[in-house]
Each structure stands twice: as structure tokens, then as C-alpha cells.
Amino acid sequence: MSVIYHRVALIGLGLIAGSMAHAMRRAGLAGEIVGTARSAETRKIAAEIGLCDRVVETAAEAVAGADLVVLAVPVGAMGAVAEEISPHLKPGATLTDVGSVKRAVIDAVAPHIPEGVHFIPAHPLAGTEHSGPRAGFAELFDNRWCLLVPVEGTDPAATARLRALWEGMGANVEEMDADHHDLVLAVTSHAPHLIAYTMVGVADDLGRVTDSEVIKYSAAGFRDFTRIAASDPTMWRDVFLNNKEATLEILGRFTEELFALQRAIRTGDGEMLHDYFTRTRAIRRGIIEAGQDTEAPDFGRVKERR
């Protein structure tokens, strides 16, 4: 593959930006990768492990001369960073982000985009429970989806170029409208995360069952919740505060359904439970067929990284 952007600036050096650096290098997609982060400790580690070609102290410095600027900071910090870098953006450059919500990011960032700079919001649907500059790896985006959410009037050529970058990093790319994105993610990601956090919190809080019992016997189902509930707290706080409406809507639907199932348990309505549990299997089958998970019955055993 050949170079798509001569210089890429990564603002924020956590799991996603770090994985982008690895993935761009794997395929030779960037001439030079410049990185920065607010925390001196993060910059130090990134420099030590050679995560970027250059690590600089400020976002303004990082974006100077960059053809692509990636905002990879928590959603709540995007607006302030956009304001800070705005005067330093190179004409013709593309500015993108990797935030998990899109409407709020557009509202916060768009007002700061100077004439002649292409703003193309994006969201790679990939992650692990790990965070920080050491967490990234080149394969994170392989066969995962990246959603592009171009705002009105975006230059199609700029969008095509960003699409080529994500495809070069291994992702499948789709375009979607910001509000629909936020609803889809509320269902597939934001509500499940809040639910998992809640269940882990309940288990931790329960006097009559010790944490050590919860940990020992987690393989019975609970473990899959803890994997979700170990994600970065700052990132997730910002997601919920910035995708409030859609998340609360889905959670409302969720509690309504949960109450119906609770009532079925209380009244002993086995037929209702059985029908419900049968219906949910079809979705799982679809996910396996779509290549988004494996059938291997390896629950919790040691896995190999591809």
C-alpha cells in the first residue's frame, strides 16, 4: 500500500490512537506520524516505545503542517482541543475524530473549523478493556467497522481519502448520519456498557456474597460483563453525558422488558420465558455468520492473539 497522508497528527495517545499508529505503519499509510497528549507521562511513554515518529508537547505544534489530524481524546474534551488547534490547521487538511458519539462531537467541534479544512467525524467500532499508550496494537481494526459521519457539504474526495486510510488499517467502512449513529451505538454499545457496569457494581456491593466468591465463580456468565465494565471510566463518563437521549431511551425500553421478564419469573410463566430465550438465539447466529465472533466454545480459556 502507498502513503495516503504525508503527515498525520494524533491528538491523544490512548488505545485507539496508538493502534492507529501501529496499523498505519504496518501498511505504510503515513509519511510521518506526530503525536501529542495532555499528560507528560503519556508523552514520555509514547516517546520511549517509539509509538510515533515524533512526540511533541502541544496540540498546536502537532497539527502544524499535518494533512490529517485525528482527535483521539475523550468526547468531552473534543471542543476545547478543536478550539486550541483551529488557528494552526493547514489549509486543505482533514480533521477527524474517533469519538463514540457523533452529534455532540459535531456540535462541539464544527464551530471551530476554519474555511478550507475538511471536518469528517469517524468512529472505529473497536476496543479492548485496556487504555493508555501501551494498549494499542496493529490488528485492533482488522475486520471491524469504522463509521464515517460526514457533515453536510463535505468534499467527497476528502471523505474517500479518509475511507482509504481506514480500509488500509484493516477496517470495513460505512457512512451513516450522526443521529442514527448515536441511536445504533446506544443499542449496540452504550446501553450494554451501562448495564454491565451496573451488574458489576451490584456484585461488588452485595454483603452476603464476597468479592472473592464473585471472582472465583465468574466463569458462569458474569465474566463477560466484567470484560465490558473494565473500560476507561473517563471515556465512558463522556459517552453517557454526550449521548444522553438515545442511551436513556434504550435503557427505558430495557427496564420495561426486564420488568416483564421479572414478572414472568414471579408468576411462574415458563412459556413466556422459553419463547423469549428462544428468540434471542437467532441474533447470536447472525453475529457468528457476519464474522463478528467465533463459535469456538473456549469460554474464558487462554486465547491467542492473531
Add this chain to the structure above:
Amino acid sequence: MSVIYHRVALIGLGLIAGSMAHAMRRAGLAGEIVGTARSAETRKIAAEIGLCDRVVETAAEAVAGADLVVLAVPVGAMGAVAEEISPHLKPGATLTDVGSVKRAVIDAVAPHIPEGVHFIPAHPLAGTEHSGPRAGFAELFDNRWCLLVPVEGTDPAATARLRALWEGMGANVEEMDADHHDLVLAVTSHAPHLIAYTMVGVADDLGRVTDSEVIKYSAAGFRDFTRIAASDPTMWRDVFLNNKEATLEILGRFTEELFALQRAIRTGDGEMLHDYFTRTRAIRRGIIEAGQDTEAPDFGRVKERR
């Protein structure tokens, strides 16, 4: 390892019994394995794949002369099977089960146990989303827990022998009182399963997001719920109907906490959310240290069976 039971009878030939057959053979723990199942189709498949040394038509036939009888049927069917086999049990034999709830199984089975037969309830904490006679594999119990729940007055020698069998099949064994078992499992397994079923049901039901979108973008968190929610519907119906009180108690706690988090989102209380999400990370770390999961950031990629 040497033979622990001369003849073992498996009643029910699903994932757990099938895995027991494979695991007993791997370590040479049983002289002969006799199996039966209610469904003729299941018996036919079991015979074809040589799951047991002998597949017979009735439970009464299966238990004749068996030193160990394993009830591996849904929890709701245990009482009827116990009544059926009761007159055919060999004096001195051990009768055990693998049900996910223990108080209800004891109440249903204990009245049918003849004098001189040892009834020792058990519960291996292992499973996959797959069911049926082809689903089993020898490694299912490796490094998983098996809880023994001896009733009052159980012969310690009979318990020690059953423990040796489970250890021989790869499991770690602990003893626990039935009511505590049911509460621990409500937290670590039953409530998480119901919650996962509910979330998958909501996603399936939502008009404005299509199933195909849910499936495509599941890797963002939702996928871990579908893995849980694909388990056997009959088994889970019986679990909820037979561990009603503890499950409803935990679900009550869960909705209380979920409402508190929903309110924090609605009112924009970022500090509360951040604190909550930080606390849940410690439990995850404990699970990894306890060897019940791996740290590898391989989310949804192809995994190797050990």
C-alpha cells in the same frame, strides 16, 4: 489416573453429560459409561458418535448396576427422573446431578432417594452457548469450579470419591451450602443471563435500528451479551423458575442501581459516573489474577481451542 467408578450412568446427554463422558475417558476415570436421553434423536446421535460405551432407552435401564448416576437433565425434570429411577438404584451407589440451582433440586430429588444410596448434589460452573450431544468436549471443566452441595448426613467417603472424579475431569472442587450456592449463582450467573437475554430482546425489537445493523456493529460491546443469551432456553427457563427468590432479589438490587446511574446521566453528574466506573475495574483485575479469564485484547477474533 485410575478408575473411580466401575460404572457411570449419564441421564441426559447434552453439553454437560457429553463433556463428562469425554473428560472421564481422557483420564480413565470410569470402567463403563452408560447413557440415556429422553429424545430418540439424541440417543441416536450419541450412539453414532460413540459418546458412551452403551446408549440405552430408559433411565431405569441405565442406572441398573451403576456406581454413579448423574442427573444431567433440566432442573425442572430432575424430580420426575429421580422418582423413575429410584427403585432401580444399586445399594451403595452415589446419585448426583449437575443442575444450576441446588435448593429446588434437593427438594425435588431427596424424597425419592432410597436408604443406602448417597445423594450428593453438584454443579460444575462451566458451559458454552452450545447444547446437545455433539456439544461436549473433554476440556470443558479444566480449571473451572465444581461446587458440591452435600446434604446433611452425607457419607464423607462418598463425597470424597465424587470430588476425586471432578478433580480427575480437570475441575477445582469446593463445598457449599445449598442456599448460599443459589445466592452466589444468582449474582454470578442467573441475573447476568436474564439481563443479557433482555438486552438482546430489546435490540431485536427496536424498529428504528435493524437486526442487520445490530449484528454488524455488535463488536462494540453488545456481542458479549449475545454470547450469554444464546444458551439453552429450556435449561434457563427452569433455572429462573427454580431460583426465583434469589434471582428476583438480585434483579431488584440491579434495577435500583441502574436507576441511580440513569439519574446521574439525566442530571449530568459526571463525577458519580466516573467514580462508579472506576470501582468496577478492580473486580475485573481480580478475575484475571484468579485465572478465570485472560488479558489478551483479542475481542471477537478467532480463538484457538486449548
